[in-house]
Amino acid sequence: MTLSVSMQRILARTGDGSPTLYVPELNEHYHSIHGAIQESLFVYIDKVLRQIDKPEIRLFETGFGTGLNAFLSCREAEKEKRIICYHSIELYPLSKPEWLEFAKYLKESETDKSFFERIHECTWEKEEQITRFFRLKKIKADLTTYRSPETYDAIFFDAFGPDVQAELWTPEIFRNISEMMNPGAILSTYSSKGQVRRNMQAAGLLVSRIPGPKGKRQILLATKP
Ligand SMILES: C[S@@+](CC[C@H](N)C(=O)[O-])C[C@H]1O[C@@H](n2cnc3c(N)ncnc32)[C@H](O)[C@@H]1O
Numbered sequence: 001m002t003l004s005v006s007m008q009r010i011l012a013r014t015g016d017g018s019p020t021l022y023v024p025e026l027n028e029h030y031h032s033i034h035g036a037i038q039e040s041l042f043v044y045i046d047k048v049l050r051q052i053d054k055p056e057i058r059l060f061e062t063g064f065g066t067g068l069n070a071f072l073s074c075r076e077a078e079k080e081k082r083i084i085c086y087h088s089i090e091l092y093p094l095s096k097p098e099w100l101e102f103a104k105y106l107k108e109s110e111t112d113k114s115f116f117e118r119i120h121e122c123t124w125e126k127e128e129q130i131t132r133f134f135r136l137k138k139i140k141a142d143l144t145t146y147r148s149p150e151t152y153d154a155i156f157f158d159a160f161g162p163d164v165q166a167e168l169w170t171p172e173i174f175r176n177i178s179e180m181m182n183p184g185a186i187l188s189t190y191s192s193k194g195q196v197r198r199n200m201q202a203a204g205l206l207v208s209r210i211p212g213p214k215g216k217r218q219i220l221l222a223t224k225p
Helices: 036-046 068-080 096-104 110-121 171-180 194-202
Strands: 010-013 019-023 056-062 083-089 134-139 152-157 181-189 206-211 218-223
Touching: 019 096, 036 068, 036 181, 056 068, 056 171, 068 083, 068 110, 068 134, 096 110, 152 171, 171 181, 171 194, 194 206, 194 218
Parallel strands: 056 083, 056 152, 083 134, 152 181
Antiparallel strands: 010 019, 181 218, 206 218
16 A cells, blocks of 8 residues: 555554554554564564674664664664664655654663664665664665665564555565575564465565564564575
């Protein structure tokens, strides 16, 4: 479904107290209503970042959104003193008032909040050093047509759900993503739908269903052979 550039987004609280955004046009939230931070830490930080044994991780995210995954990855990079080079695609960036409002509801320390601000303030289309261990490039583009000249060790596949944006979960999209993955690279997503799993397999990825975070029975993890 093509979204309207001016789509309405309403701030909402999730089960762990952290904020998310609700899109009435899609009847869809940006994160799990059971806990935005809890979901992000489980699906992406724990199942991907913490599984890769490399001094520097190159990562691609589909859907920069509120920047929450990027923020938690930045915090992880600083904590573990491990370099993360984070590239994220987004077709409908939040406005400054929207991300400032979102930030108000983050209960993190002031230092951490300053990472969040830097992540949002940095220029698009240019790789920027956000902190000592975290570099970020925000790419304003459409995932359905984007072709990356670069390859990655990790993919955070965090598009809106396959029931509302099926065009972002097709075999073609996963073929394109697979071409961006280095051998052994890991992709994680919160969806566990059978069709998504089959579309990933059709793109040559090795896929497994694993138990999900609170409120989500299972999620999908895929690796590039
Ligand atoms: C589930 S949200 C991402 C949440 C985000 N990772 C975070 O941490 O807040 C999905 C995102 O995909 C973006 N999106 C929708 N269609 C897109 C497209 N065709 N290309 C790129 N991004 C798209 C939406 O605007 C939204 O920000």
